[in-house]
Amino acid sequence: MAANLELERVKERNGLRGFSNLFRKENRAWWGTRRWWINALLWTVLLGGLTAIMLFASGEEISEATEAEITQAGGLLAYILSLGLNVFFQFGIPVLAIGTVILAQDLIIGEKQSGVAEWLLSKPVTRRAYVLAKVAANALAVFALLVGLPSVVAYGLLSLRMGAPFPLMPFLSATGIMAVHTLFYLTLTLMLGTIFNSRGPILGIALGSVLGGGMLGNLVKPLLYVTPWMLPKVAVLTATGQAITAEMGIASLVATALWSVVFIFVAFTKFEKMEC
Amino acid sequence: MDEKNGIVIETHGLSKSFGQVQALRGVDLRVPRHSIFGFLGPNGAGKTTLMKVLLGLSRPTAGSGTIFGHDILTESVAIRERIGYLPQQPRFIEHMTARENLVFAAKFFFSGPQAKIQQRCDEMLELAGLADKADRPIKGFSGGEKQRLGIALAQVNYPDLLILDEPASALDPLGRQAVLDVMARLRKYTTIFYSTHILDDVQRVSDTVAILNRGELVASGPIEQILNGKDGVVYTVALKGAPSGLGERLAELPWVAHTAVAPRNGTSIWQVSVSNEAAAEKNLLRYVLADPAVTVIEFSRKKYELEEIFIEIVKGDDDGC
Numbered sequence: 313m314a315a316n317l318e319l320e321r322v323k324e325r326n327g328l329r330g331f332s333n334l335f336r337k338e339n340r341a342w343w344g345t346r347r348w349w350i351n352a353l354l355w356t357v358l359l360g361g362l363t364a365i366m367l368f369a370s371g372e373e374i375s376e377a378t379e380a381e382i383t384q385a386g387g388l389l390a391y392i393l394s395l396g397l398n399v400f401f402q403f404g405i406p407v408l409a410i411g412t413v414i415l416a417q418d419l420i421i422g423e424k425q426s427g428v429a430e431w432l433l434s435k436p437v438t439r440r441a442y443v444l445a446k447v448a449a450n451a452l453a454v455f456a457l458l459v460g461l462p463s464v465v466a467y468g469l470l471s472l473r474m475g476a477p478f479p480l481m482p483f484l485s486a487t488g489i490m491a492v493h494t495l496f497y498l499t500l501t502l503m504l505g506t507i508f509n510s511r512g513p514i515l516g517i518a519l520g521s522v523l524g525g526g527m528l529g530n531l532v533k534p535l536l537y538v539t540p541w542m543l544p545k546v547a548v549l550t551a552t553g554q555a556i557t558a559e560m561g562i563a564s565l566v567a568t569a570l571w572s573v574v575f576i577f578v579a580f581t582k583f584e585k586m587e588c
Numbered sequence: 589m590d591e592k593n594g595i596v597i598e599t600h601g602l603s604k605s606f607g608q609v610q611a612l613r614g615v616d617l618r619v620p621r622h623s624i625f626g627f628l629g630p631n632g633a634g635k636t637t638l639m640k641v642l643l644g645l646s647r648p649t650a651g652s653g654t655i656f657g658h659d660i661l662t663e664s665v666a667i668r669e670r671i672g673y674l675p676q677q678p679r680f681i682e683h684m685t686a687r688e689n690l691v692f693a694a695k696f697f698f699s700g701p702q703a704k705i706q707q708r709c710d711e712m713l714e715l716a717g718l719a720d721k722a723d724r725p726i727k728g729f730s731g732g733e734k735q736r737l738g739i740a741l742a743q744v745n746y747p748d749l750l751i752l753d754e755p756a757s758a759l760d761p762l763g764r765q766a767v768l769d770v771m772a773r774l775r776k777y778t779t780i781f782y783s784t785h786i787l788d789d790v791q792r793v794s795d796t797v798a799i800l801n802r803g804e805l806v807a808s809g810p811i812e813q814i815l816n817g818k819d820g821v822v823y824t825v826a827l828k829g830a831p832s833g834l835g836e837r838l839a840e841l842p843w844v845a846h847t848a849v850a851p852r853n854g855t856s857i858w859q860v861s862v863s864n865e866a867a868a869e870k871n872l873l874r875y876v877l878a879d880p881a882v883t884v885i886e887f888s889r890k891k892y893e894l895e896e897i898f899i900e901i902v903k904g905d906d907d908g909c
Contacts, residue, residue: 318701318704319697319698319700319701319704319705319708320698320699320700320701321697321698321699322695322696322697322698322699323699326665329665330696333692333695333696336695337681337692340683340684341683344683345683426679427675427677427679428679428680428681430640430645430675430679431673431675431678431679431680433643433644433645434643434645434668434671434673434675435668435693435696435697436665436666436668436669436696436697437665437668437696438665585647587640587645587646587647588640588645588646
């Protein structure tokens, strides 16, 4: 048609046709609605608040601590800081995983069930672009709002309690572990959304892993080295600057990152075969 | 690559099964360029399944197909570049307004200029009669407004082919008329392939029709041809009096295929199926009038309604199963 002459056609690689527009749409669902500030507020208040309580109002825990524990930590201040780090990483990492699962469980299945996925896939869009846009935009939001912002607040609180900047590298490394752990659950949930047509199995499997994984790992020790179940503890050790063994930290970290890649590929494959 | 011989959609033996259920059975379809192709069939006939297979939303279990000469399996993205699709129940991005949905849909096809994209979206809002509601949230829209927005969304990319699944089913008579008018206006720009169960609409706007039953294409062709019925051209002659041997004499004519007679209020109604329309038009009445014992009180070419044909074809097909 003549009117087409004035409009410029989208030029995008065939394999990822539609990605840019879908990525914008996913970003908009986070940043163009109240979703972003609700999550920013929730996770910052929850994790920052609990960390602050440990750092500034943990009189009872300190009075219950033995002299040996305080000495082992390297003094009273170091002991208090370790309490804060324990709450932020050991408690915070699984909590963020649960939050991520809840936020992501509806992303694909909701669009499958409502017919939005069918409508989107009737456009010049590859299914790979659809899945990748979900992963990329949601990873960005989760990293920024669930991991990044609370981490900045926690770092500020730790520095405030120390009276000097908290060692940055150990804290950043631990935050990186937190991000890898969160990515694992984001990609797992999205992959499950491409496999199942109801929310039950998605929530069951993903939350089962978060809540029951540690117990299973204690029964079958080798599982701890190929799953994310040990990462909360590894993050605390990393943040406190303690040495971690290669098999304990690196193996589970690399395995978790690899699992995320595998989940994305499985999601591609399953979604490619999906019938709308 | 483009369509061959003015055929936009072409399928060969297209089949689709869901477990034991055979949704499509060897469908051979040809949709001519710039036609308004009405796709009919009872509920569960496989109309939506066929549309989804054509769009690459579902994979056929057998057979092949092309749209604009592109293979529906391997070149689906290139096909969808030139298609507008309205699902049976239009869906939108709920947190966006009507205008935002249109801009979003347009950006799958066009990268700029932004002003031109906005202009195209405004045109579509105007066409759908939604200009005054363009910036309102979708969730407050009525069913008819959603349907009209769906049609606007399907057209935002100046498609060469519009695939509409029951486009007017949720609309009131005025809304339906508006949709049919839009379809008629679009004929010169695009090919429209649409499914419906409203036979009156098909008869009003379609030039080509296909009927699908139990996943099988049972009739397809120009609407005039379909409206002729399976008996071809039929003349109705109402006679008063007692014709002697008229049936035998008609049967001897080379262009008469079949005759049937039924009494009605003291007259006899003759249905004469002919194989040569021109010969019948010229000679049939003359031939009947030659019998001095009868008076012709009515002579007309039988006009079928699509509904009549549809029921006849579908029922006949079901009886044959």
